[in-house]
Amino acid sequence: MDDATMAGVARALAHPARLQILHLLAKQTECRGADVFGELPLAQSTVSEHIRVLREAGLVNATPVGTRTVYCLVPGVLEAYLDAVQDVLSTCPSCQRG
Amino acid sequence: MDDATMAGVARALAHPARLQILHLLAKQTECRGADVFGELPLAQSTVSEHIRVLREAGLVNATPVGTRTVYCLVPGVLEAYLDAVQDVLSTCPSCQRG
DNA sequence: GTCATCTATCGTAAATCGCCGATAGACGAT
DNA sequence: ATCGTCTATCGGCGATTTACGATAGATGAC
Structure with missing residues (x-):
């Protein structure tokens, strides 16, 4: 994965609302839109935009x-x-996990 | 790690120049500023800003x-x-790696 | 002290983001 | 056909980001 793609995915992840959406989808494996819209304290249009970002990044x-x-x-x-x-x-040689 | 922090780190990773900087630092474990500045096709001040973002995210x-x-x-x-x-x-139950 | 070098910050302009209400489009129900 | 529901997109606003040149501040060399 090249840096540009990686940066694109990171940007998609770079918002709490989008992370919350991912968590919802991960939990339920199948999620109707109304369920997602209802879980977030945002306007329906805003949530739809967030979903669009996630879709464009290939995550959803x-x-x-x-x-x-x-x-x-x-x-x-x-x-x-x-x-x-x-x-x-x-x-990174000095960053190996222990 | 809560969603806000996670989003913050993702935000820091959401730019090719910053990813390139991370790669440089990972390769060399110790990097003088001039080395970083010289590797990127950006103004010194711009690279300095990117480094600041990475520092504020705790990555550098x-x-x-x-x-x-x-x-x-x-x-x-x-x-x-x-x-x-x-x-x-x-x-995600249906996302286990094989 | 003076000069050169290296890095951080400031000021600014263009672009993008995040949010909302409004609206359009698609489909099922009646 | 009409209505109600659900989702996507549009237009616009304010905030944030990214880029640059210019400049300030800190340190070493002389």
């Missing part, structure tokens, strides 16, 4: 089901990001 | 040595962040 998938939308966490990008962050630490 | 330490400054990567926060991101994946 949205599938329309009737009049609603079901969101779920996509692990792939997050895993790659995790590896990329881990690589930074691994490169 | 700066120690003045004579007229220069030596920077180094601080693994602690990055490790905690790594764990926090990992936790998101771990919470």
Whole structure:
């Protein structure tokens, strides 16, 4: 994963509301929009924007089901990001975990 | 690590220049400012700002040595962040790595 | 002291972000 | 067809970010 992509994922993670959304999706594996909207103390449009950011970063998938939308966490990008962050630490000889 | 802190670290990582700086510091374990400034295609003041962001996030330490400054990567926060991101994946039953 | 070097900060302009209300678009129910 | 519900997008506002040049402050060399 190149630095630009990594920075993009980091930016998507760089907001408490978006982290909270990820936590919700991780817990439930399948989440209707109304559930997400209801959990956050923000306007529906704002939450929708946050979801859009997460989708554009490849972290969340949205599938329309009737009049609603079901969101779920996509692990792939997050895993790659995790590896990329881990690589930074691994490169550092004096930063090995004990 | 709470969501606000996590978002703060992610914010610090959310720029290619800052990632490049982290890579430089990870490689060399000790890095004089001039080395960092010289590696990036940005004005010295801009790089200094990026370093400040990384320092404020607790990712980088700066120690003045004579007229220069030596920077180094601080693994602690990055490790905690790594764990926090990992936790998101771990919470998701359908996201276990194979 | 004087000069050169290195780093941090200031001031500023352009771009982006985060938030909201309003509205559009899609679908099911009646 | 009409209504109500759910989600996405638009427009706009204030705040924040990123970039730069200019400059200040600190230290070593002479």
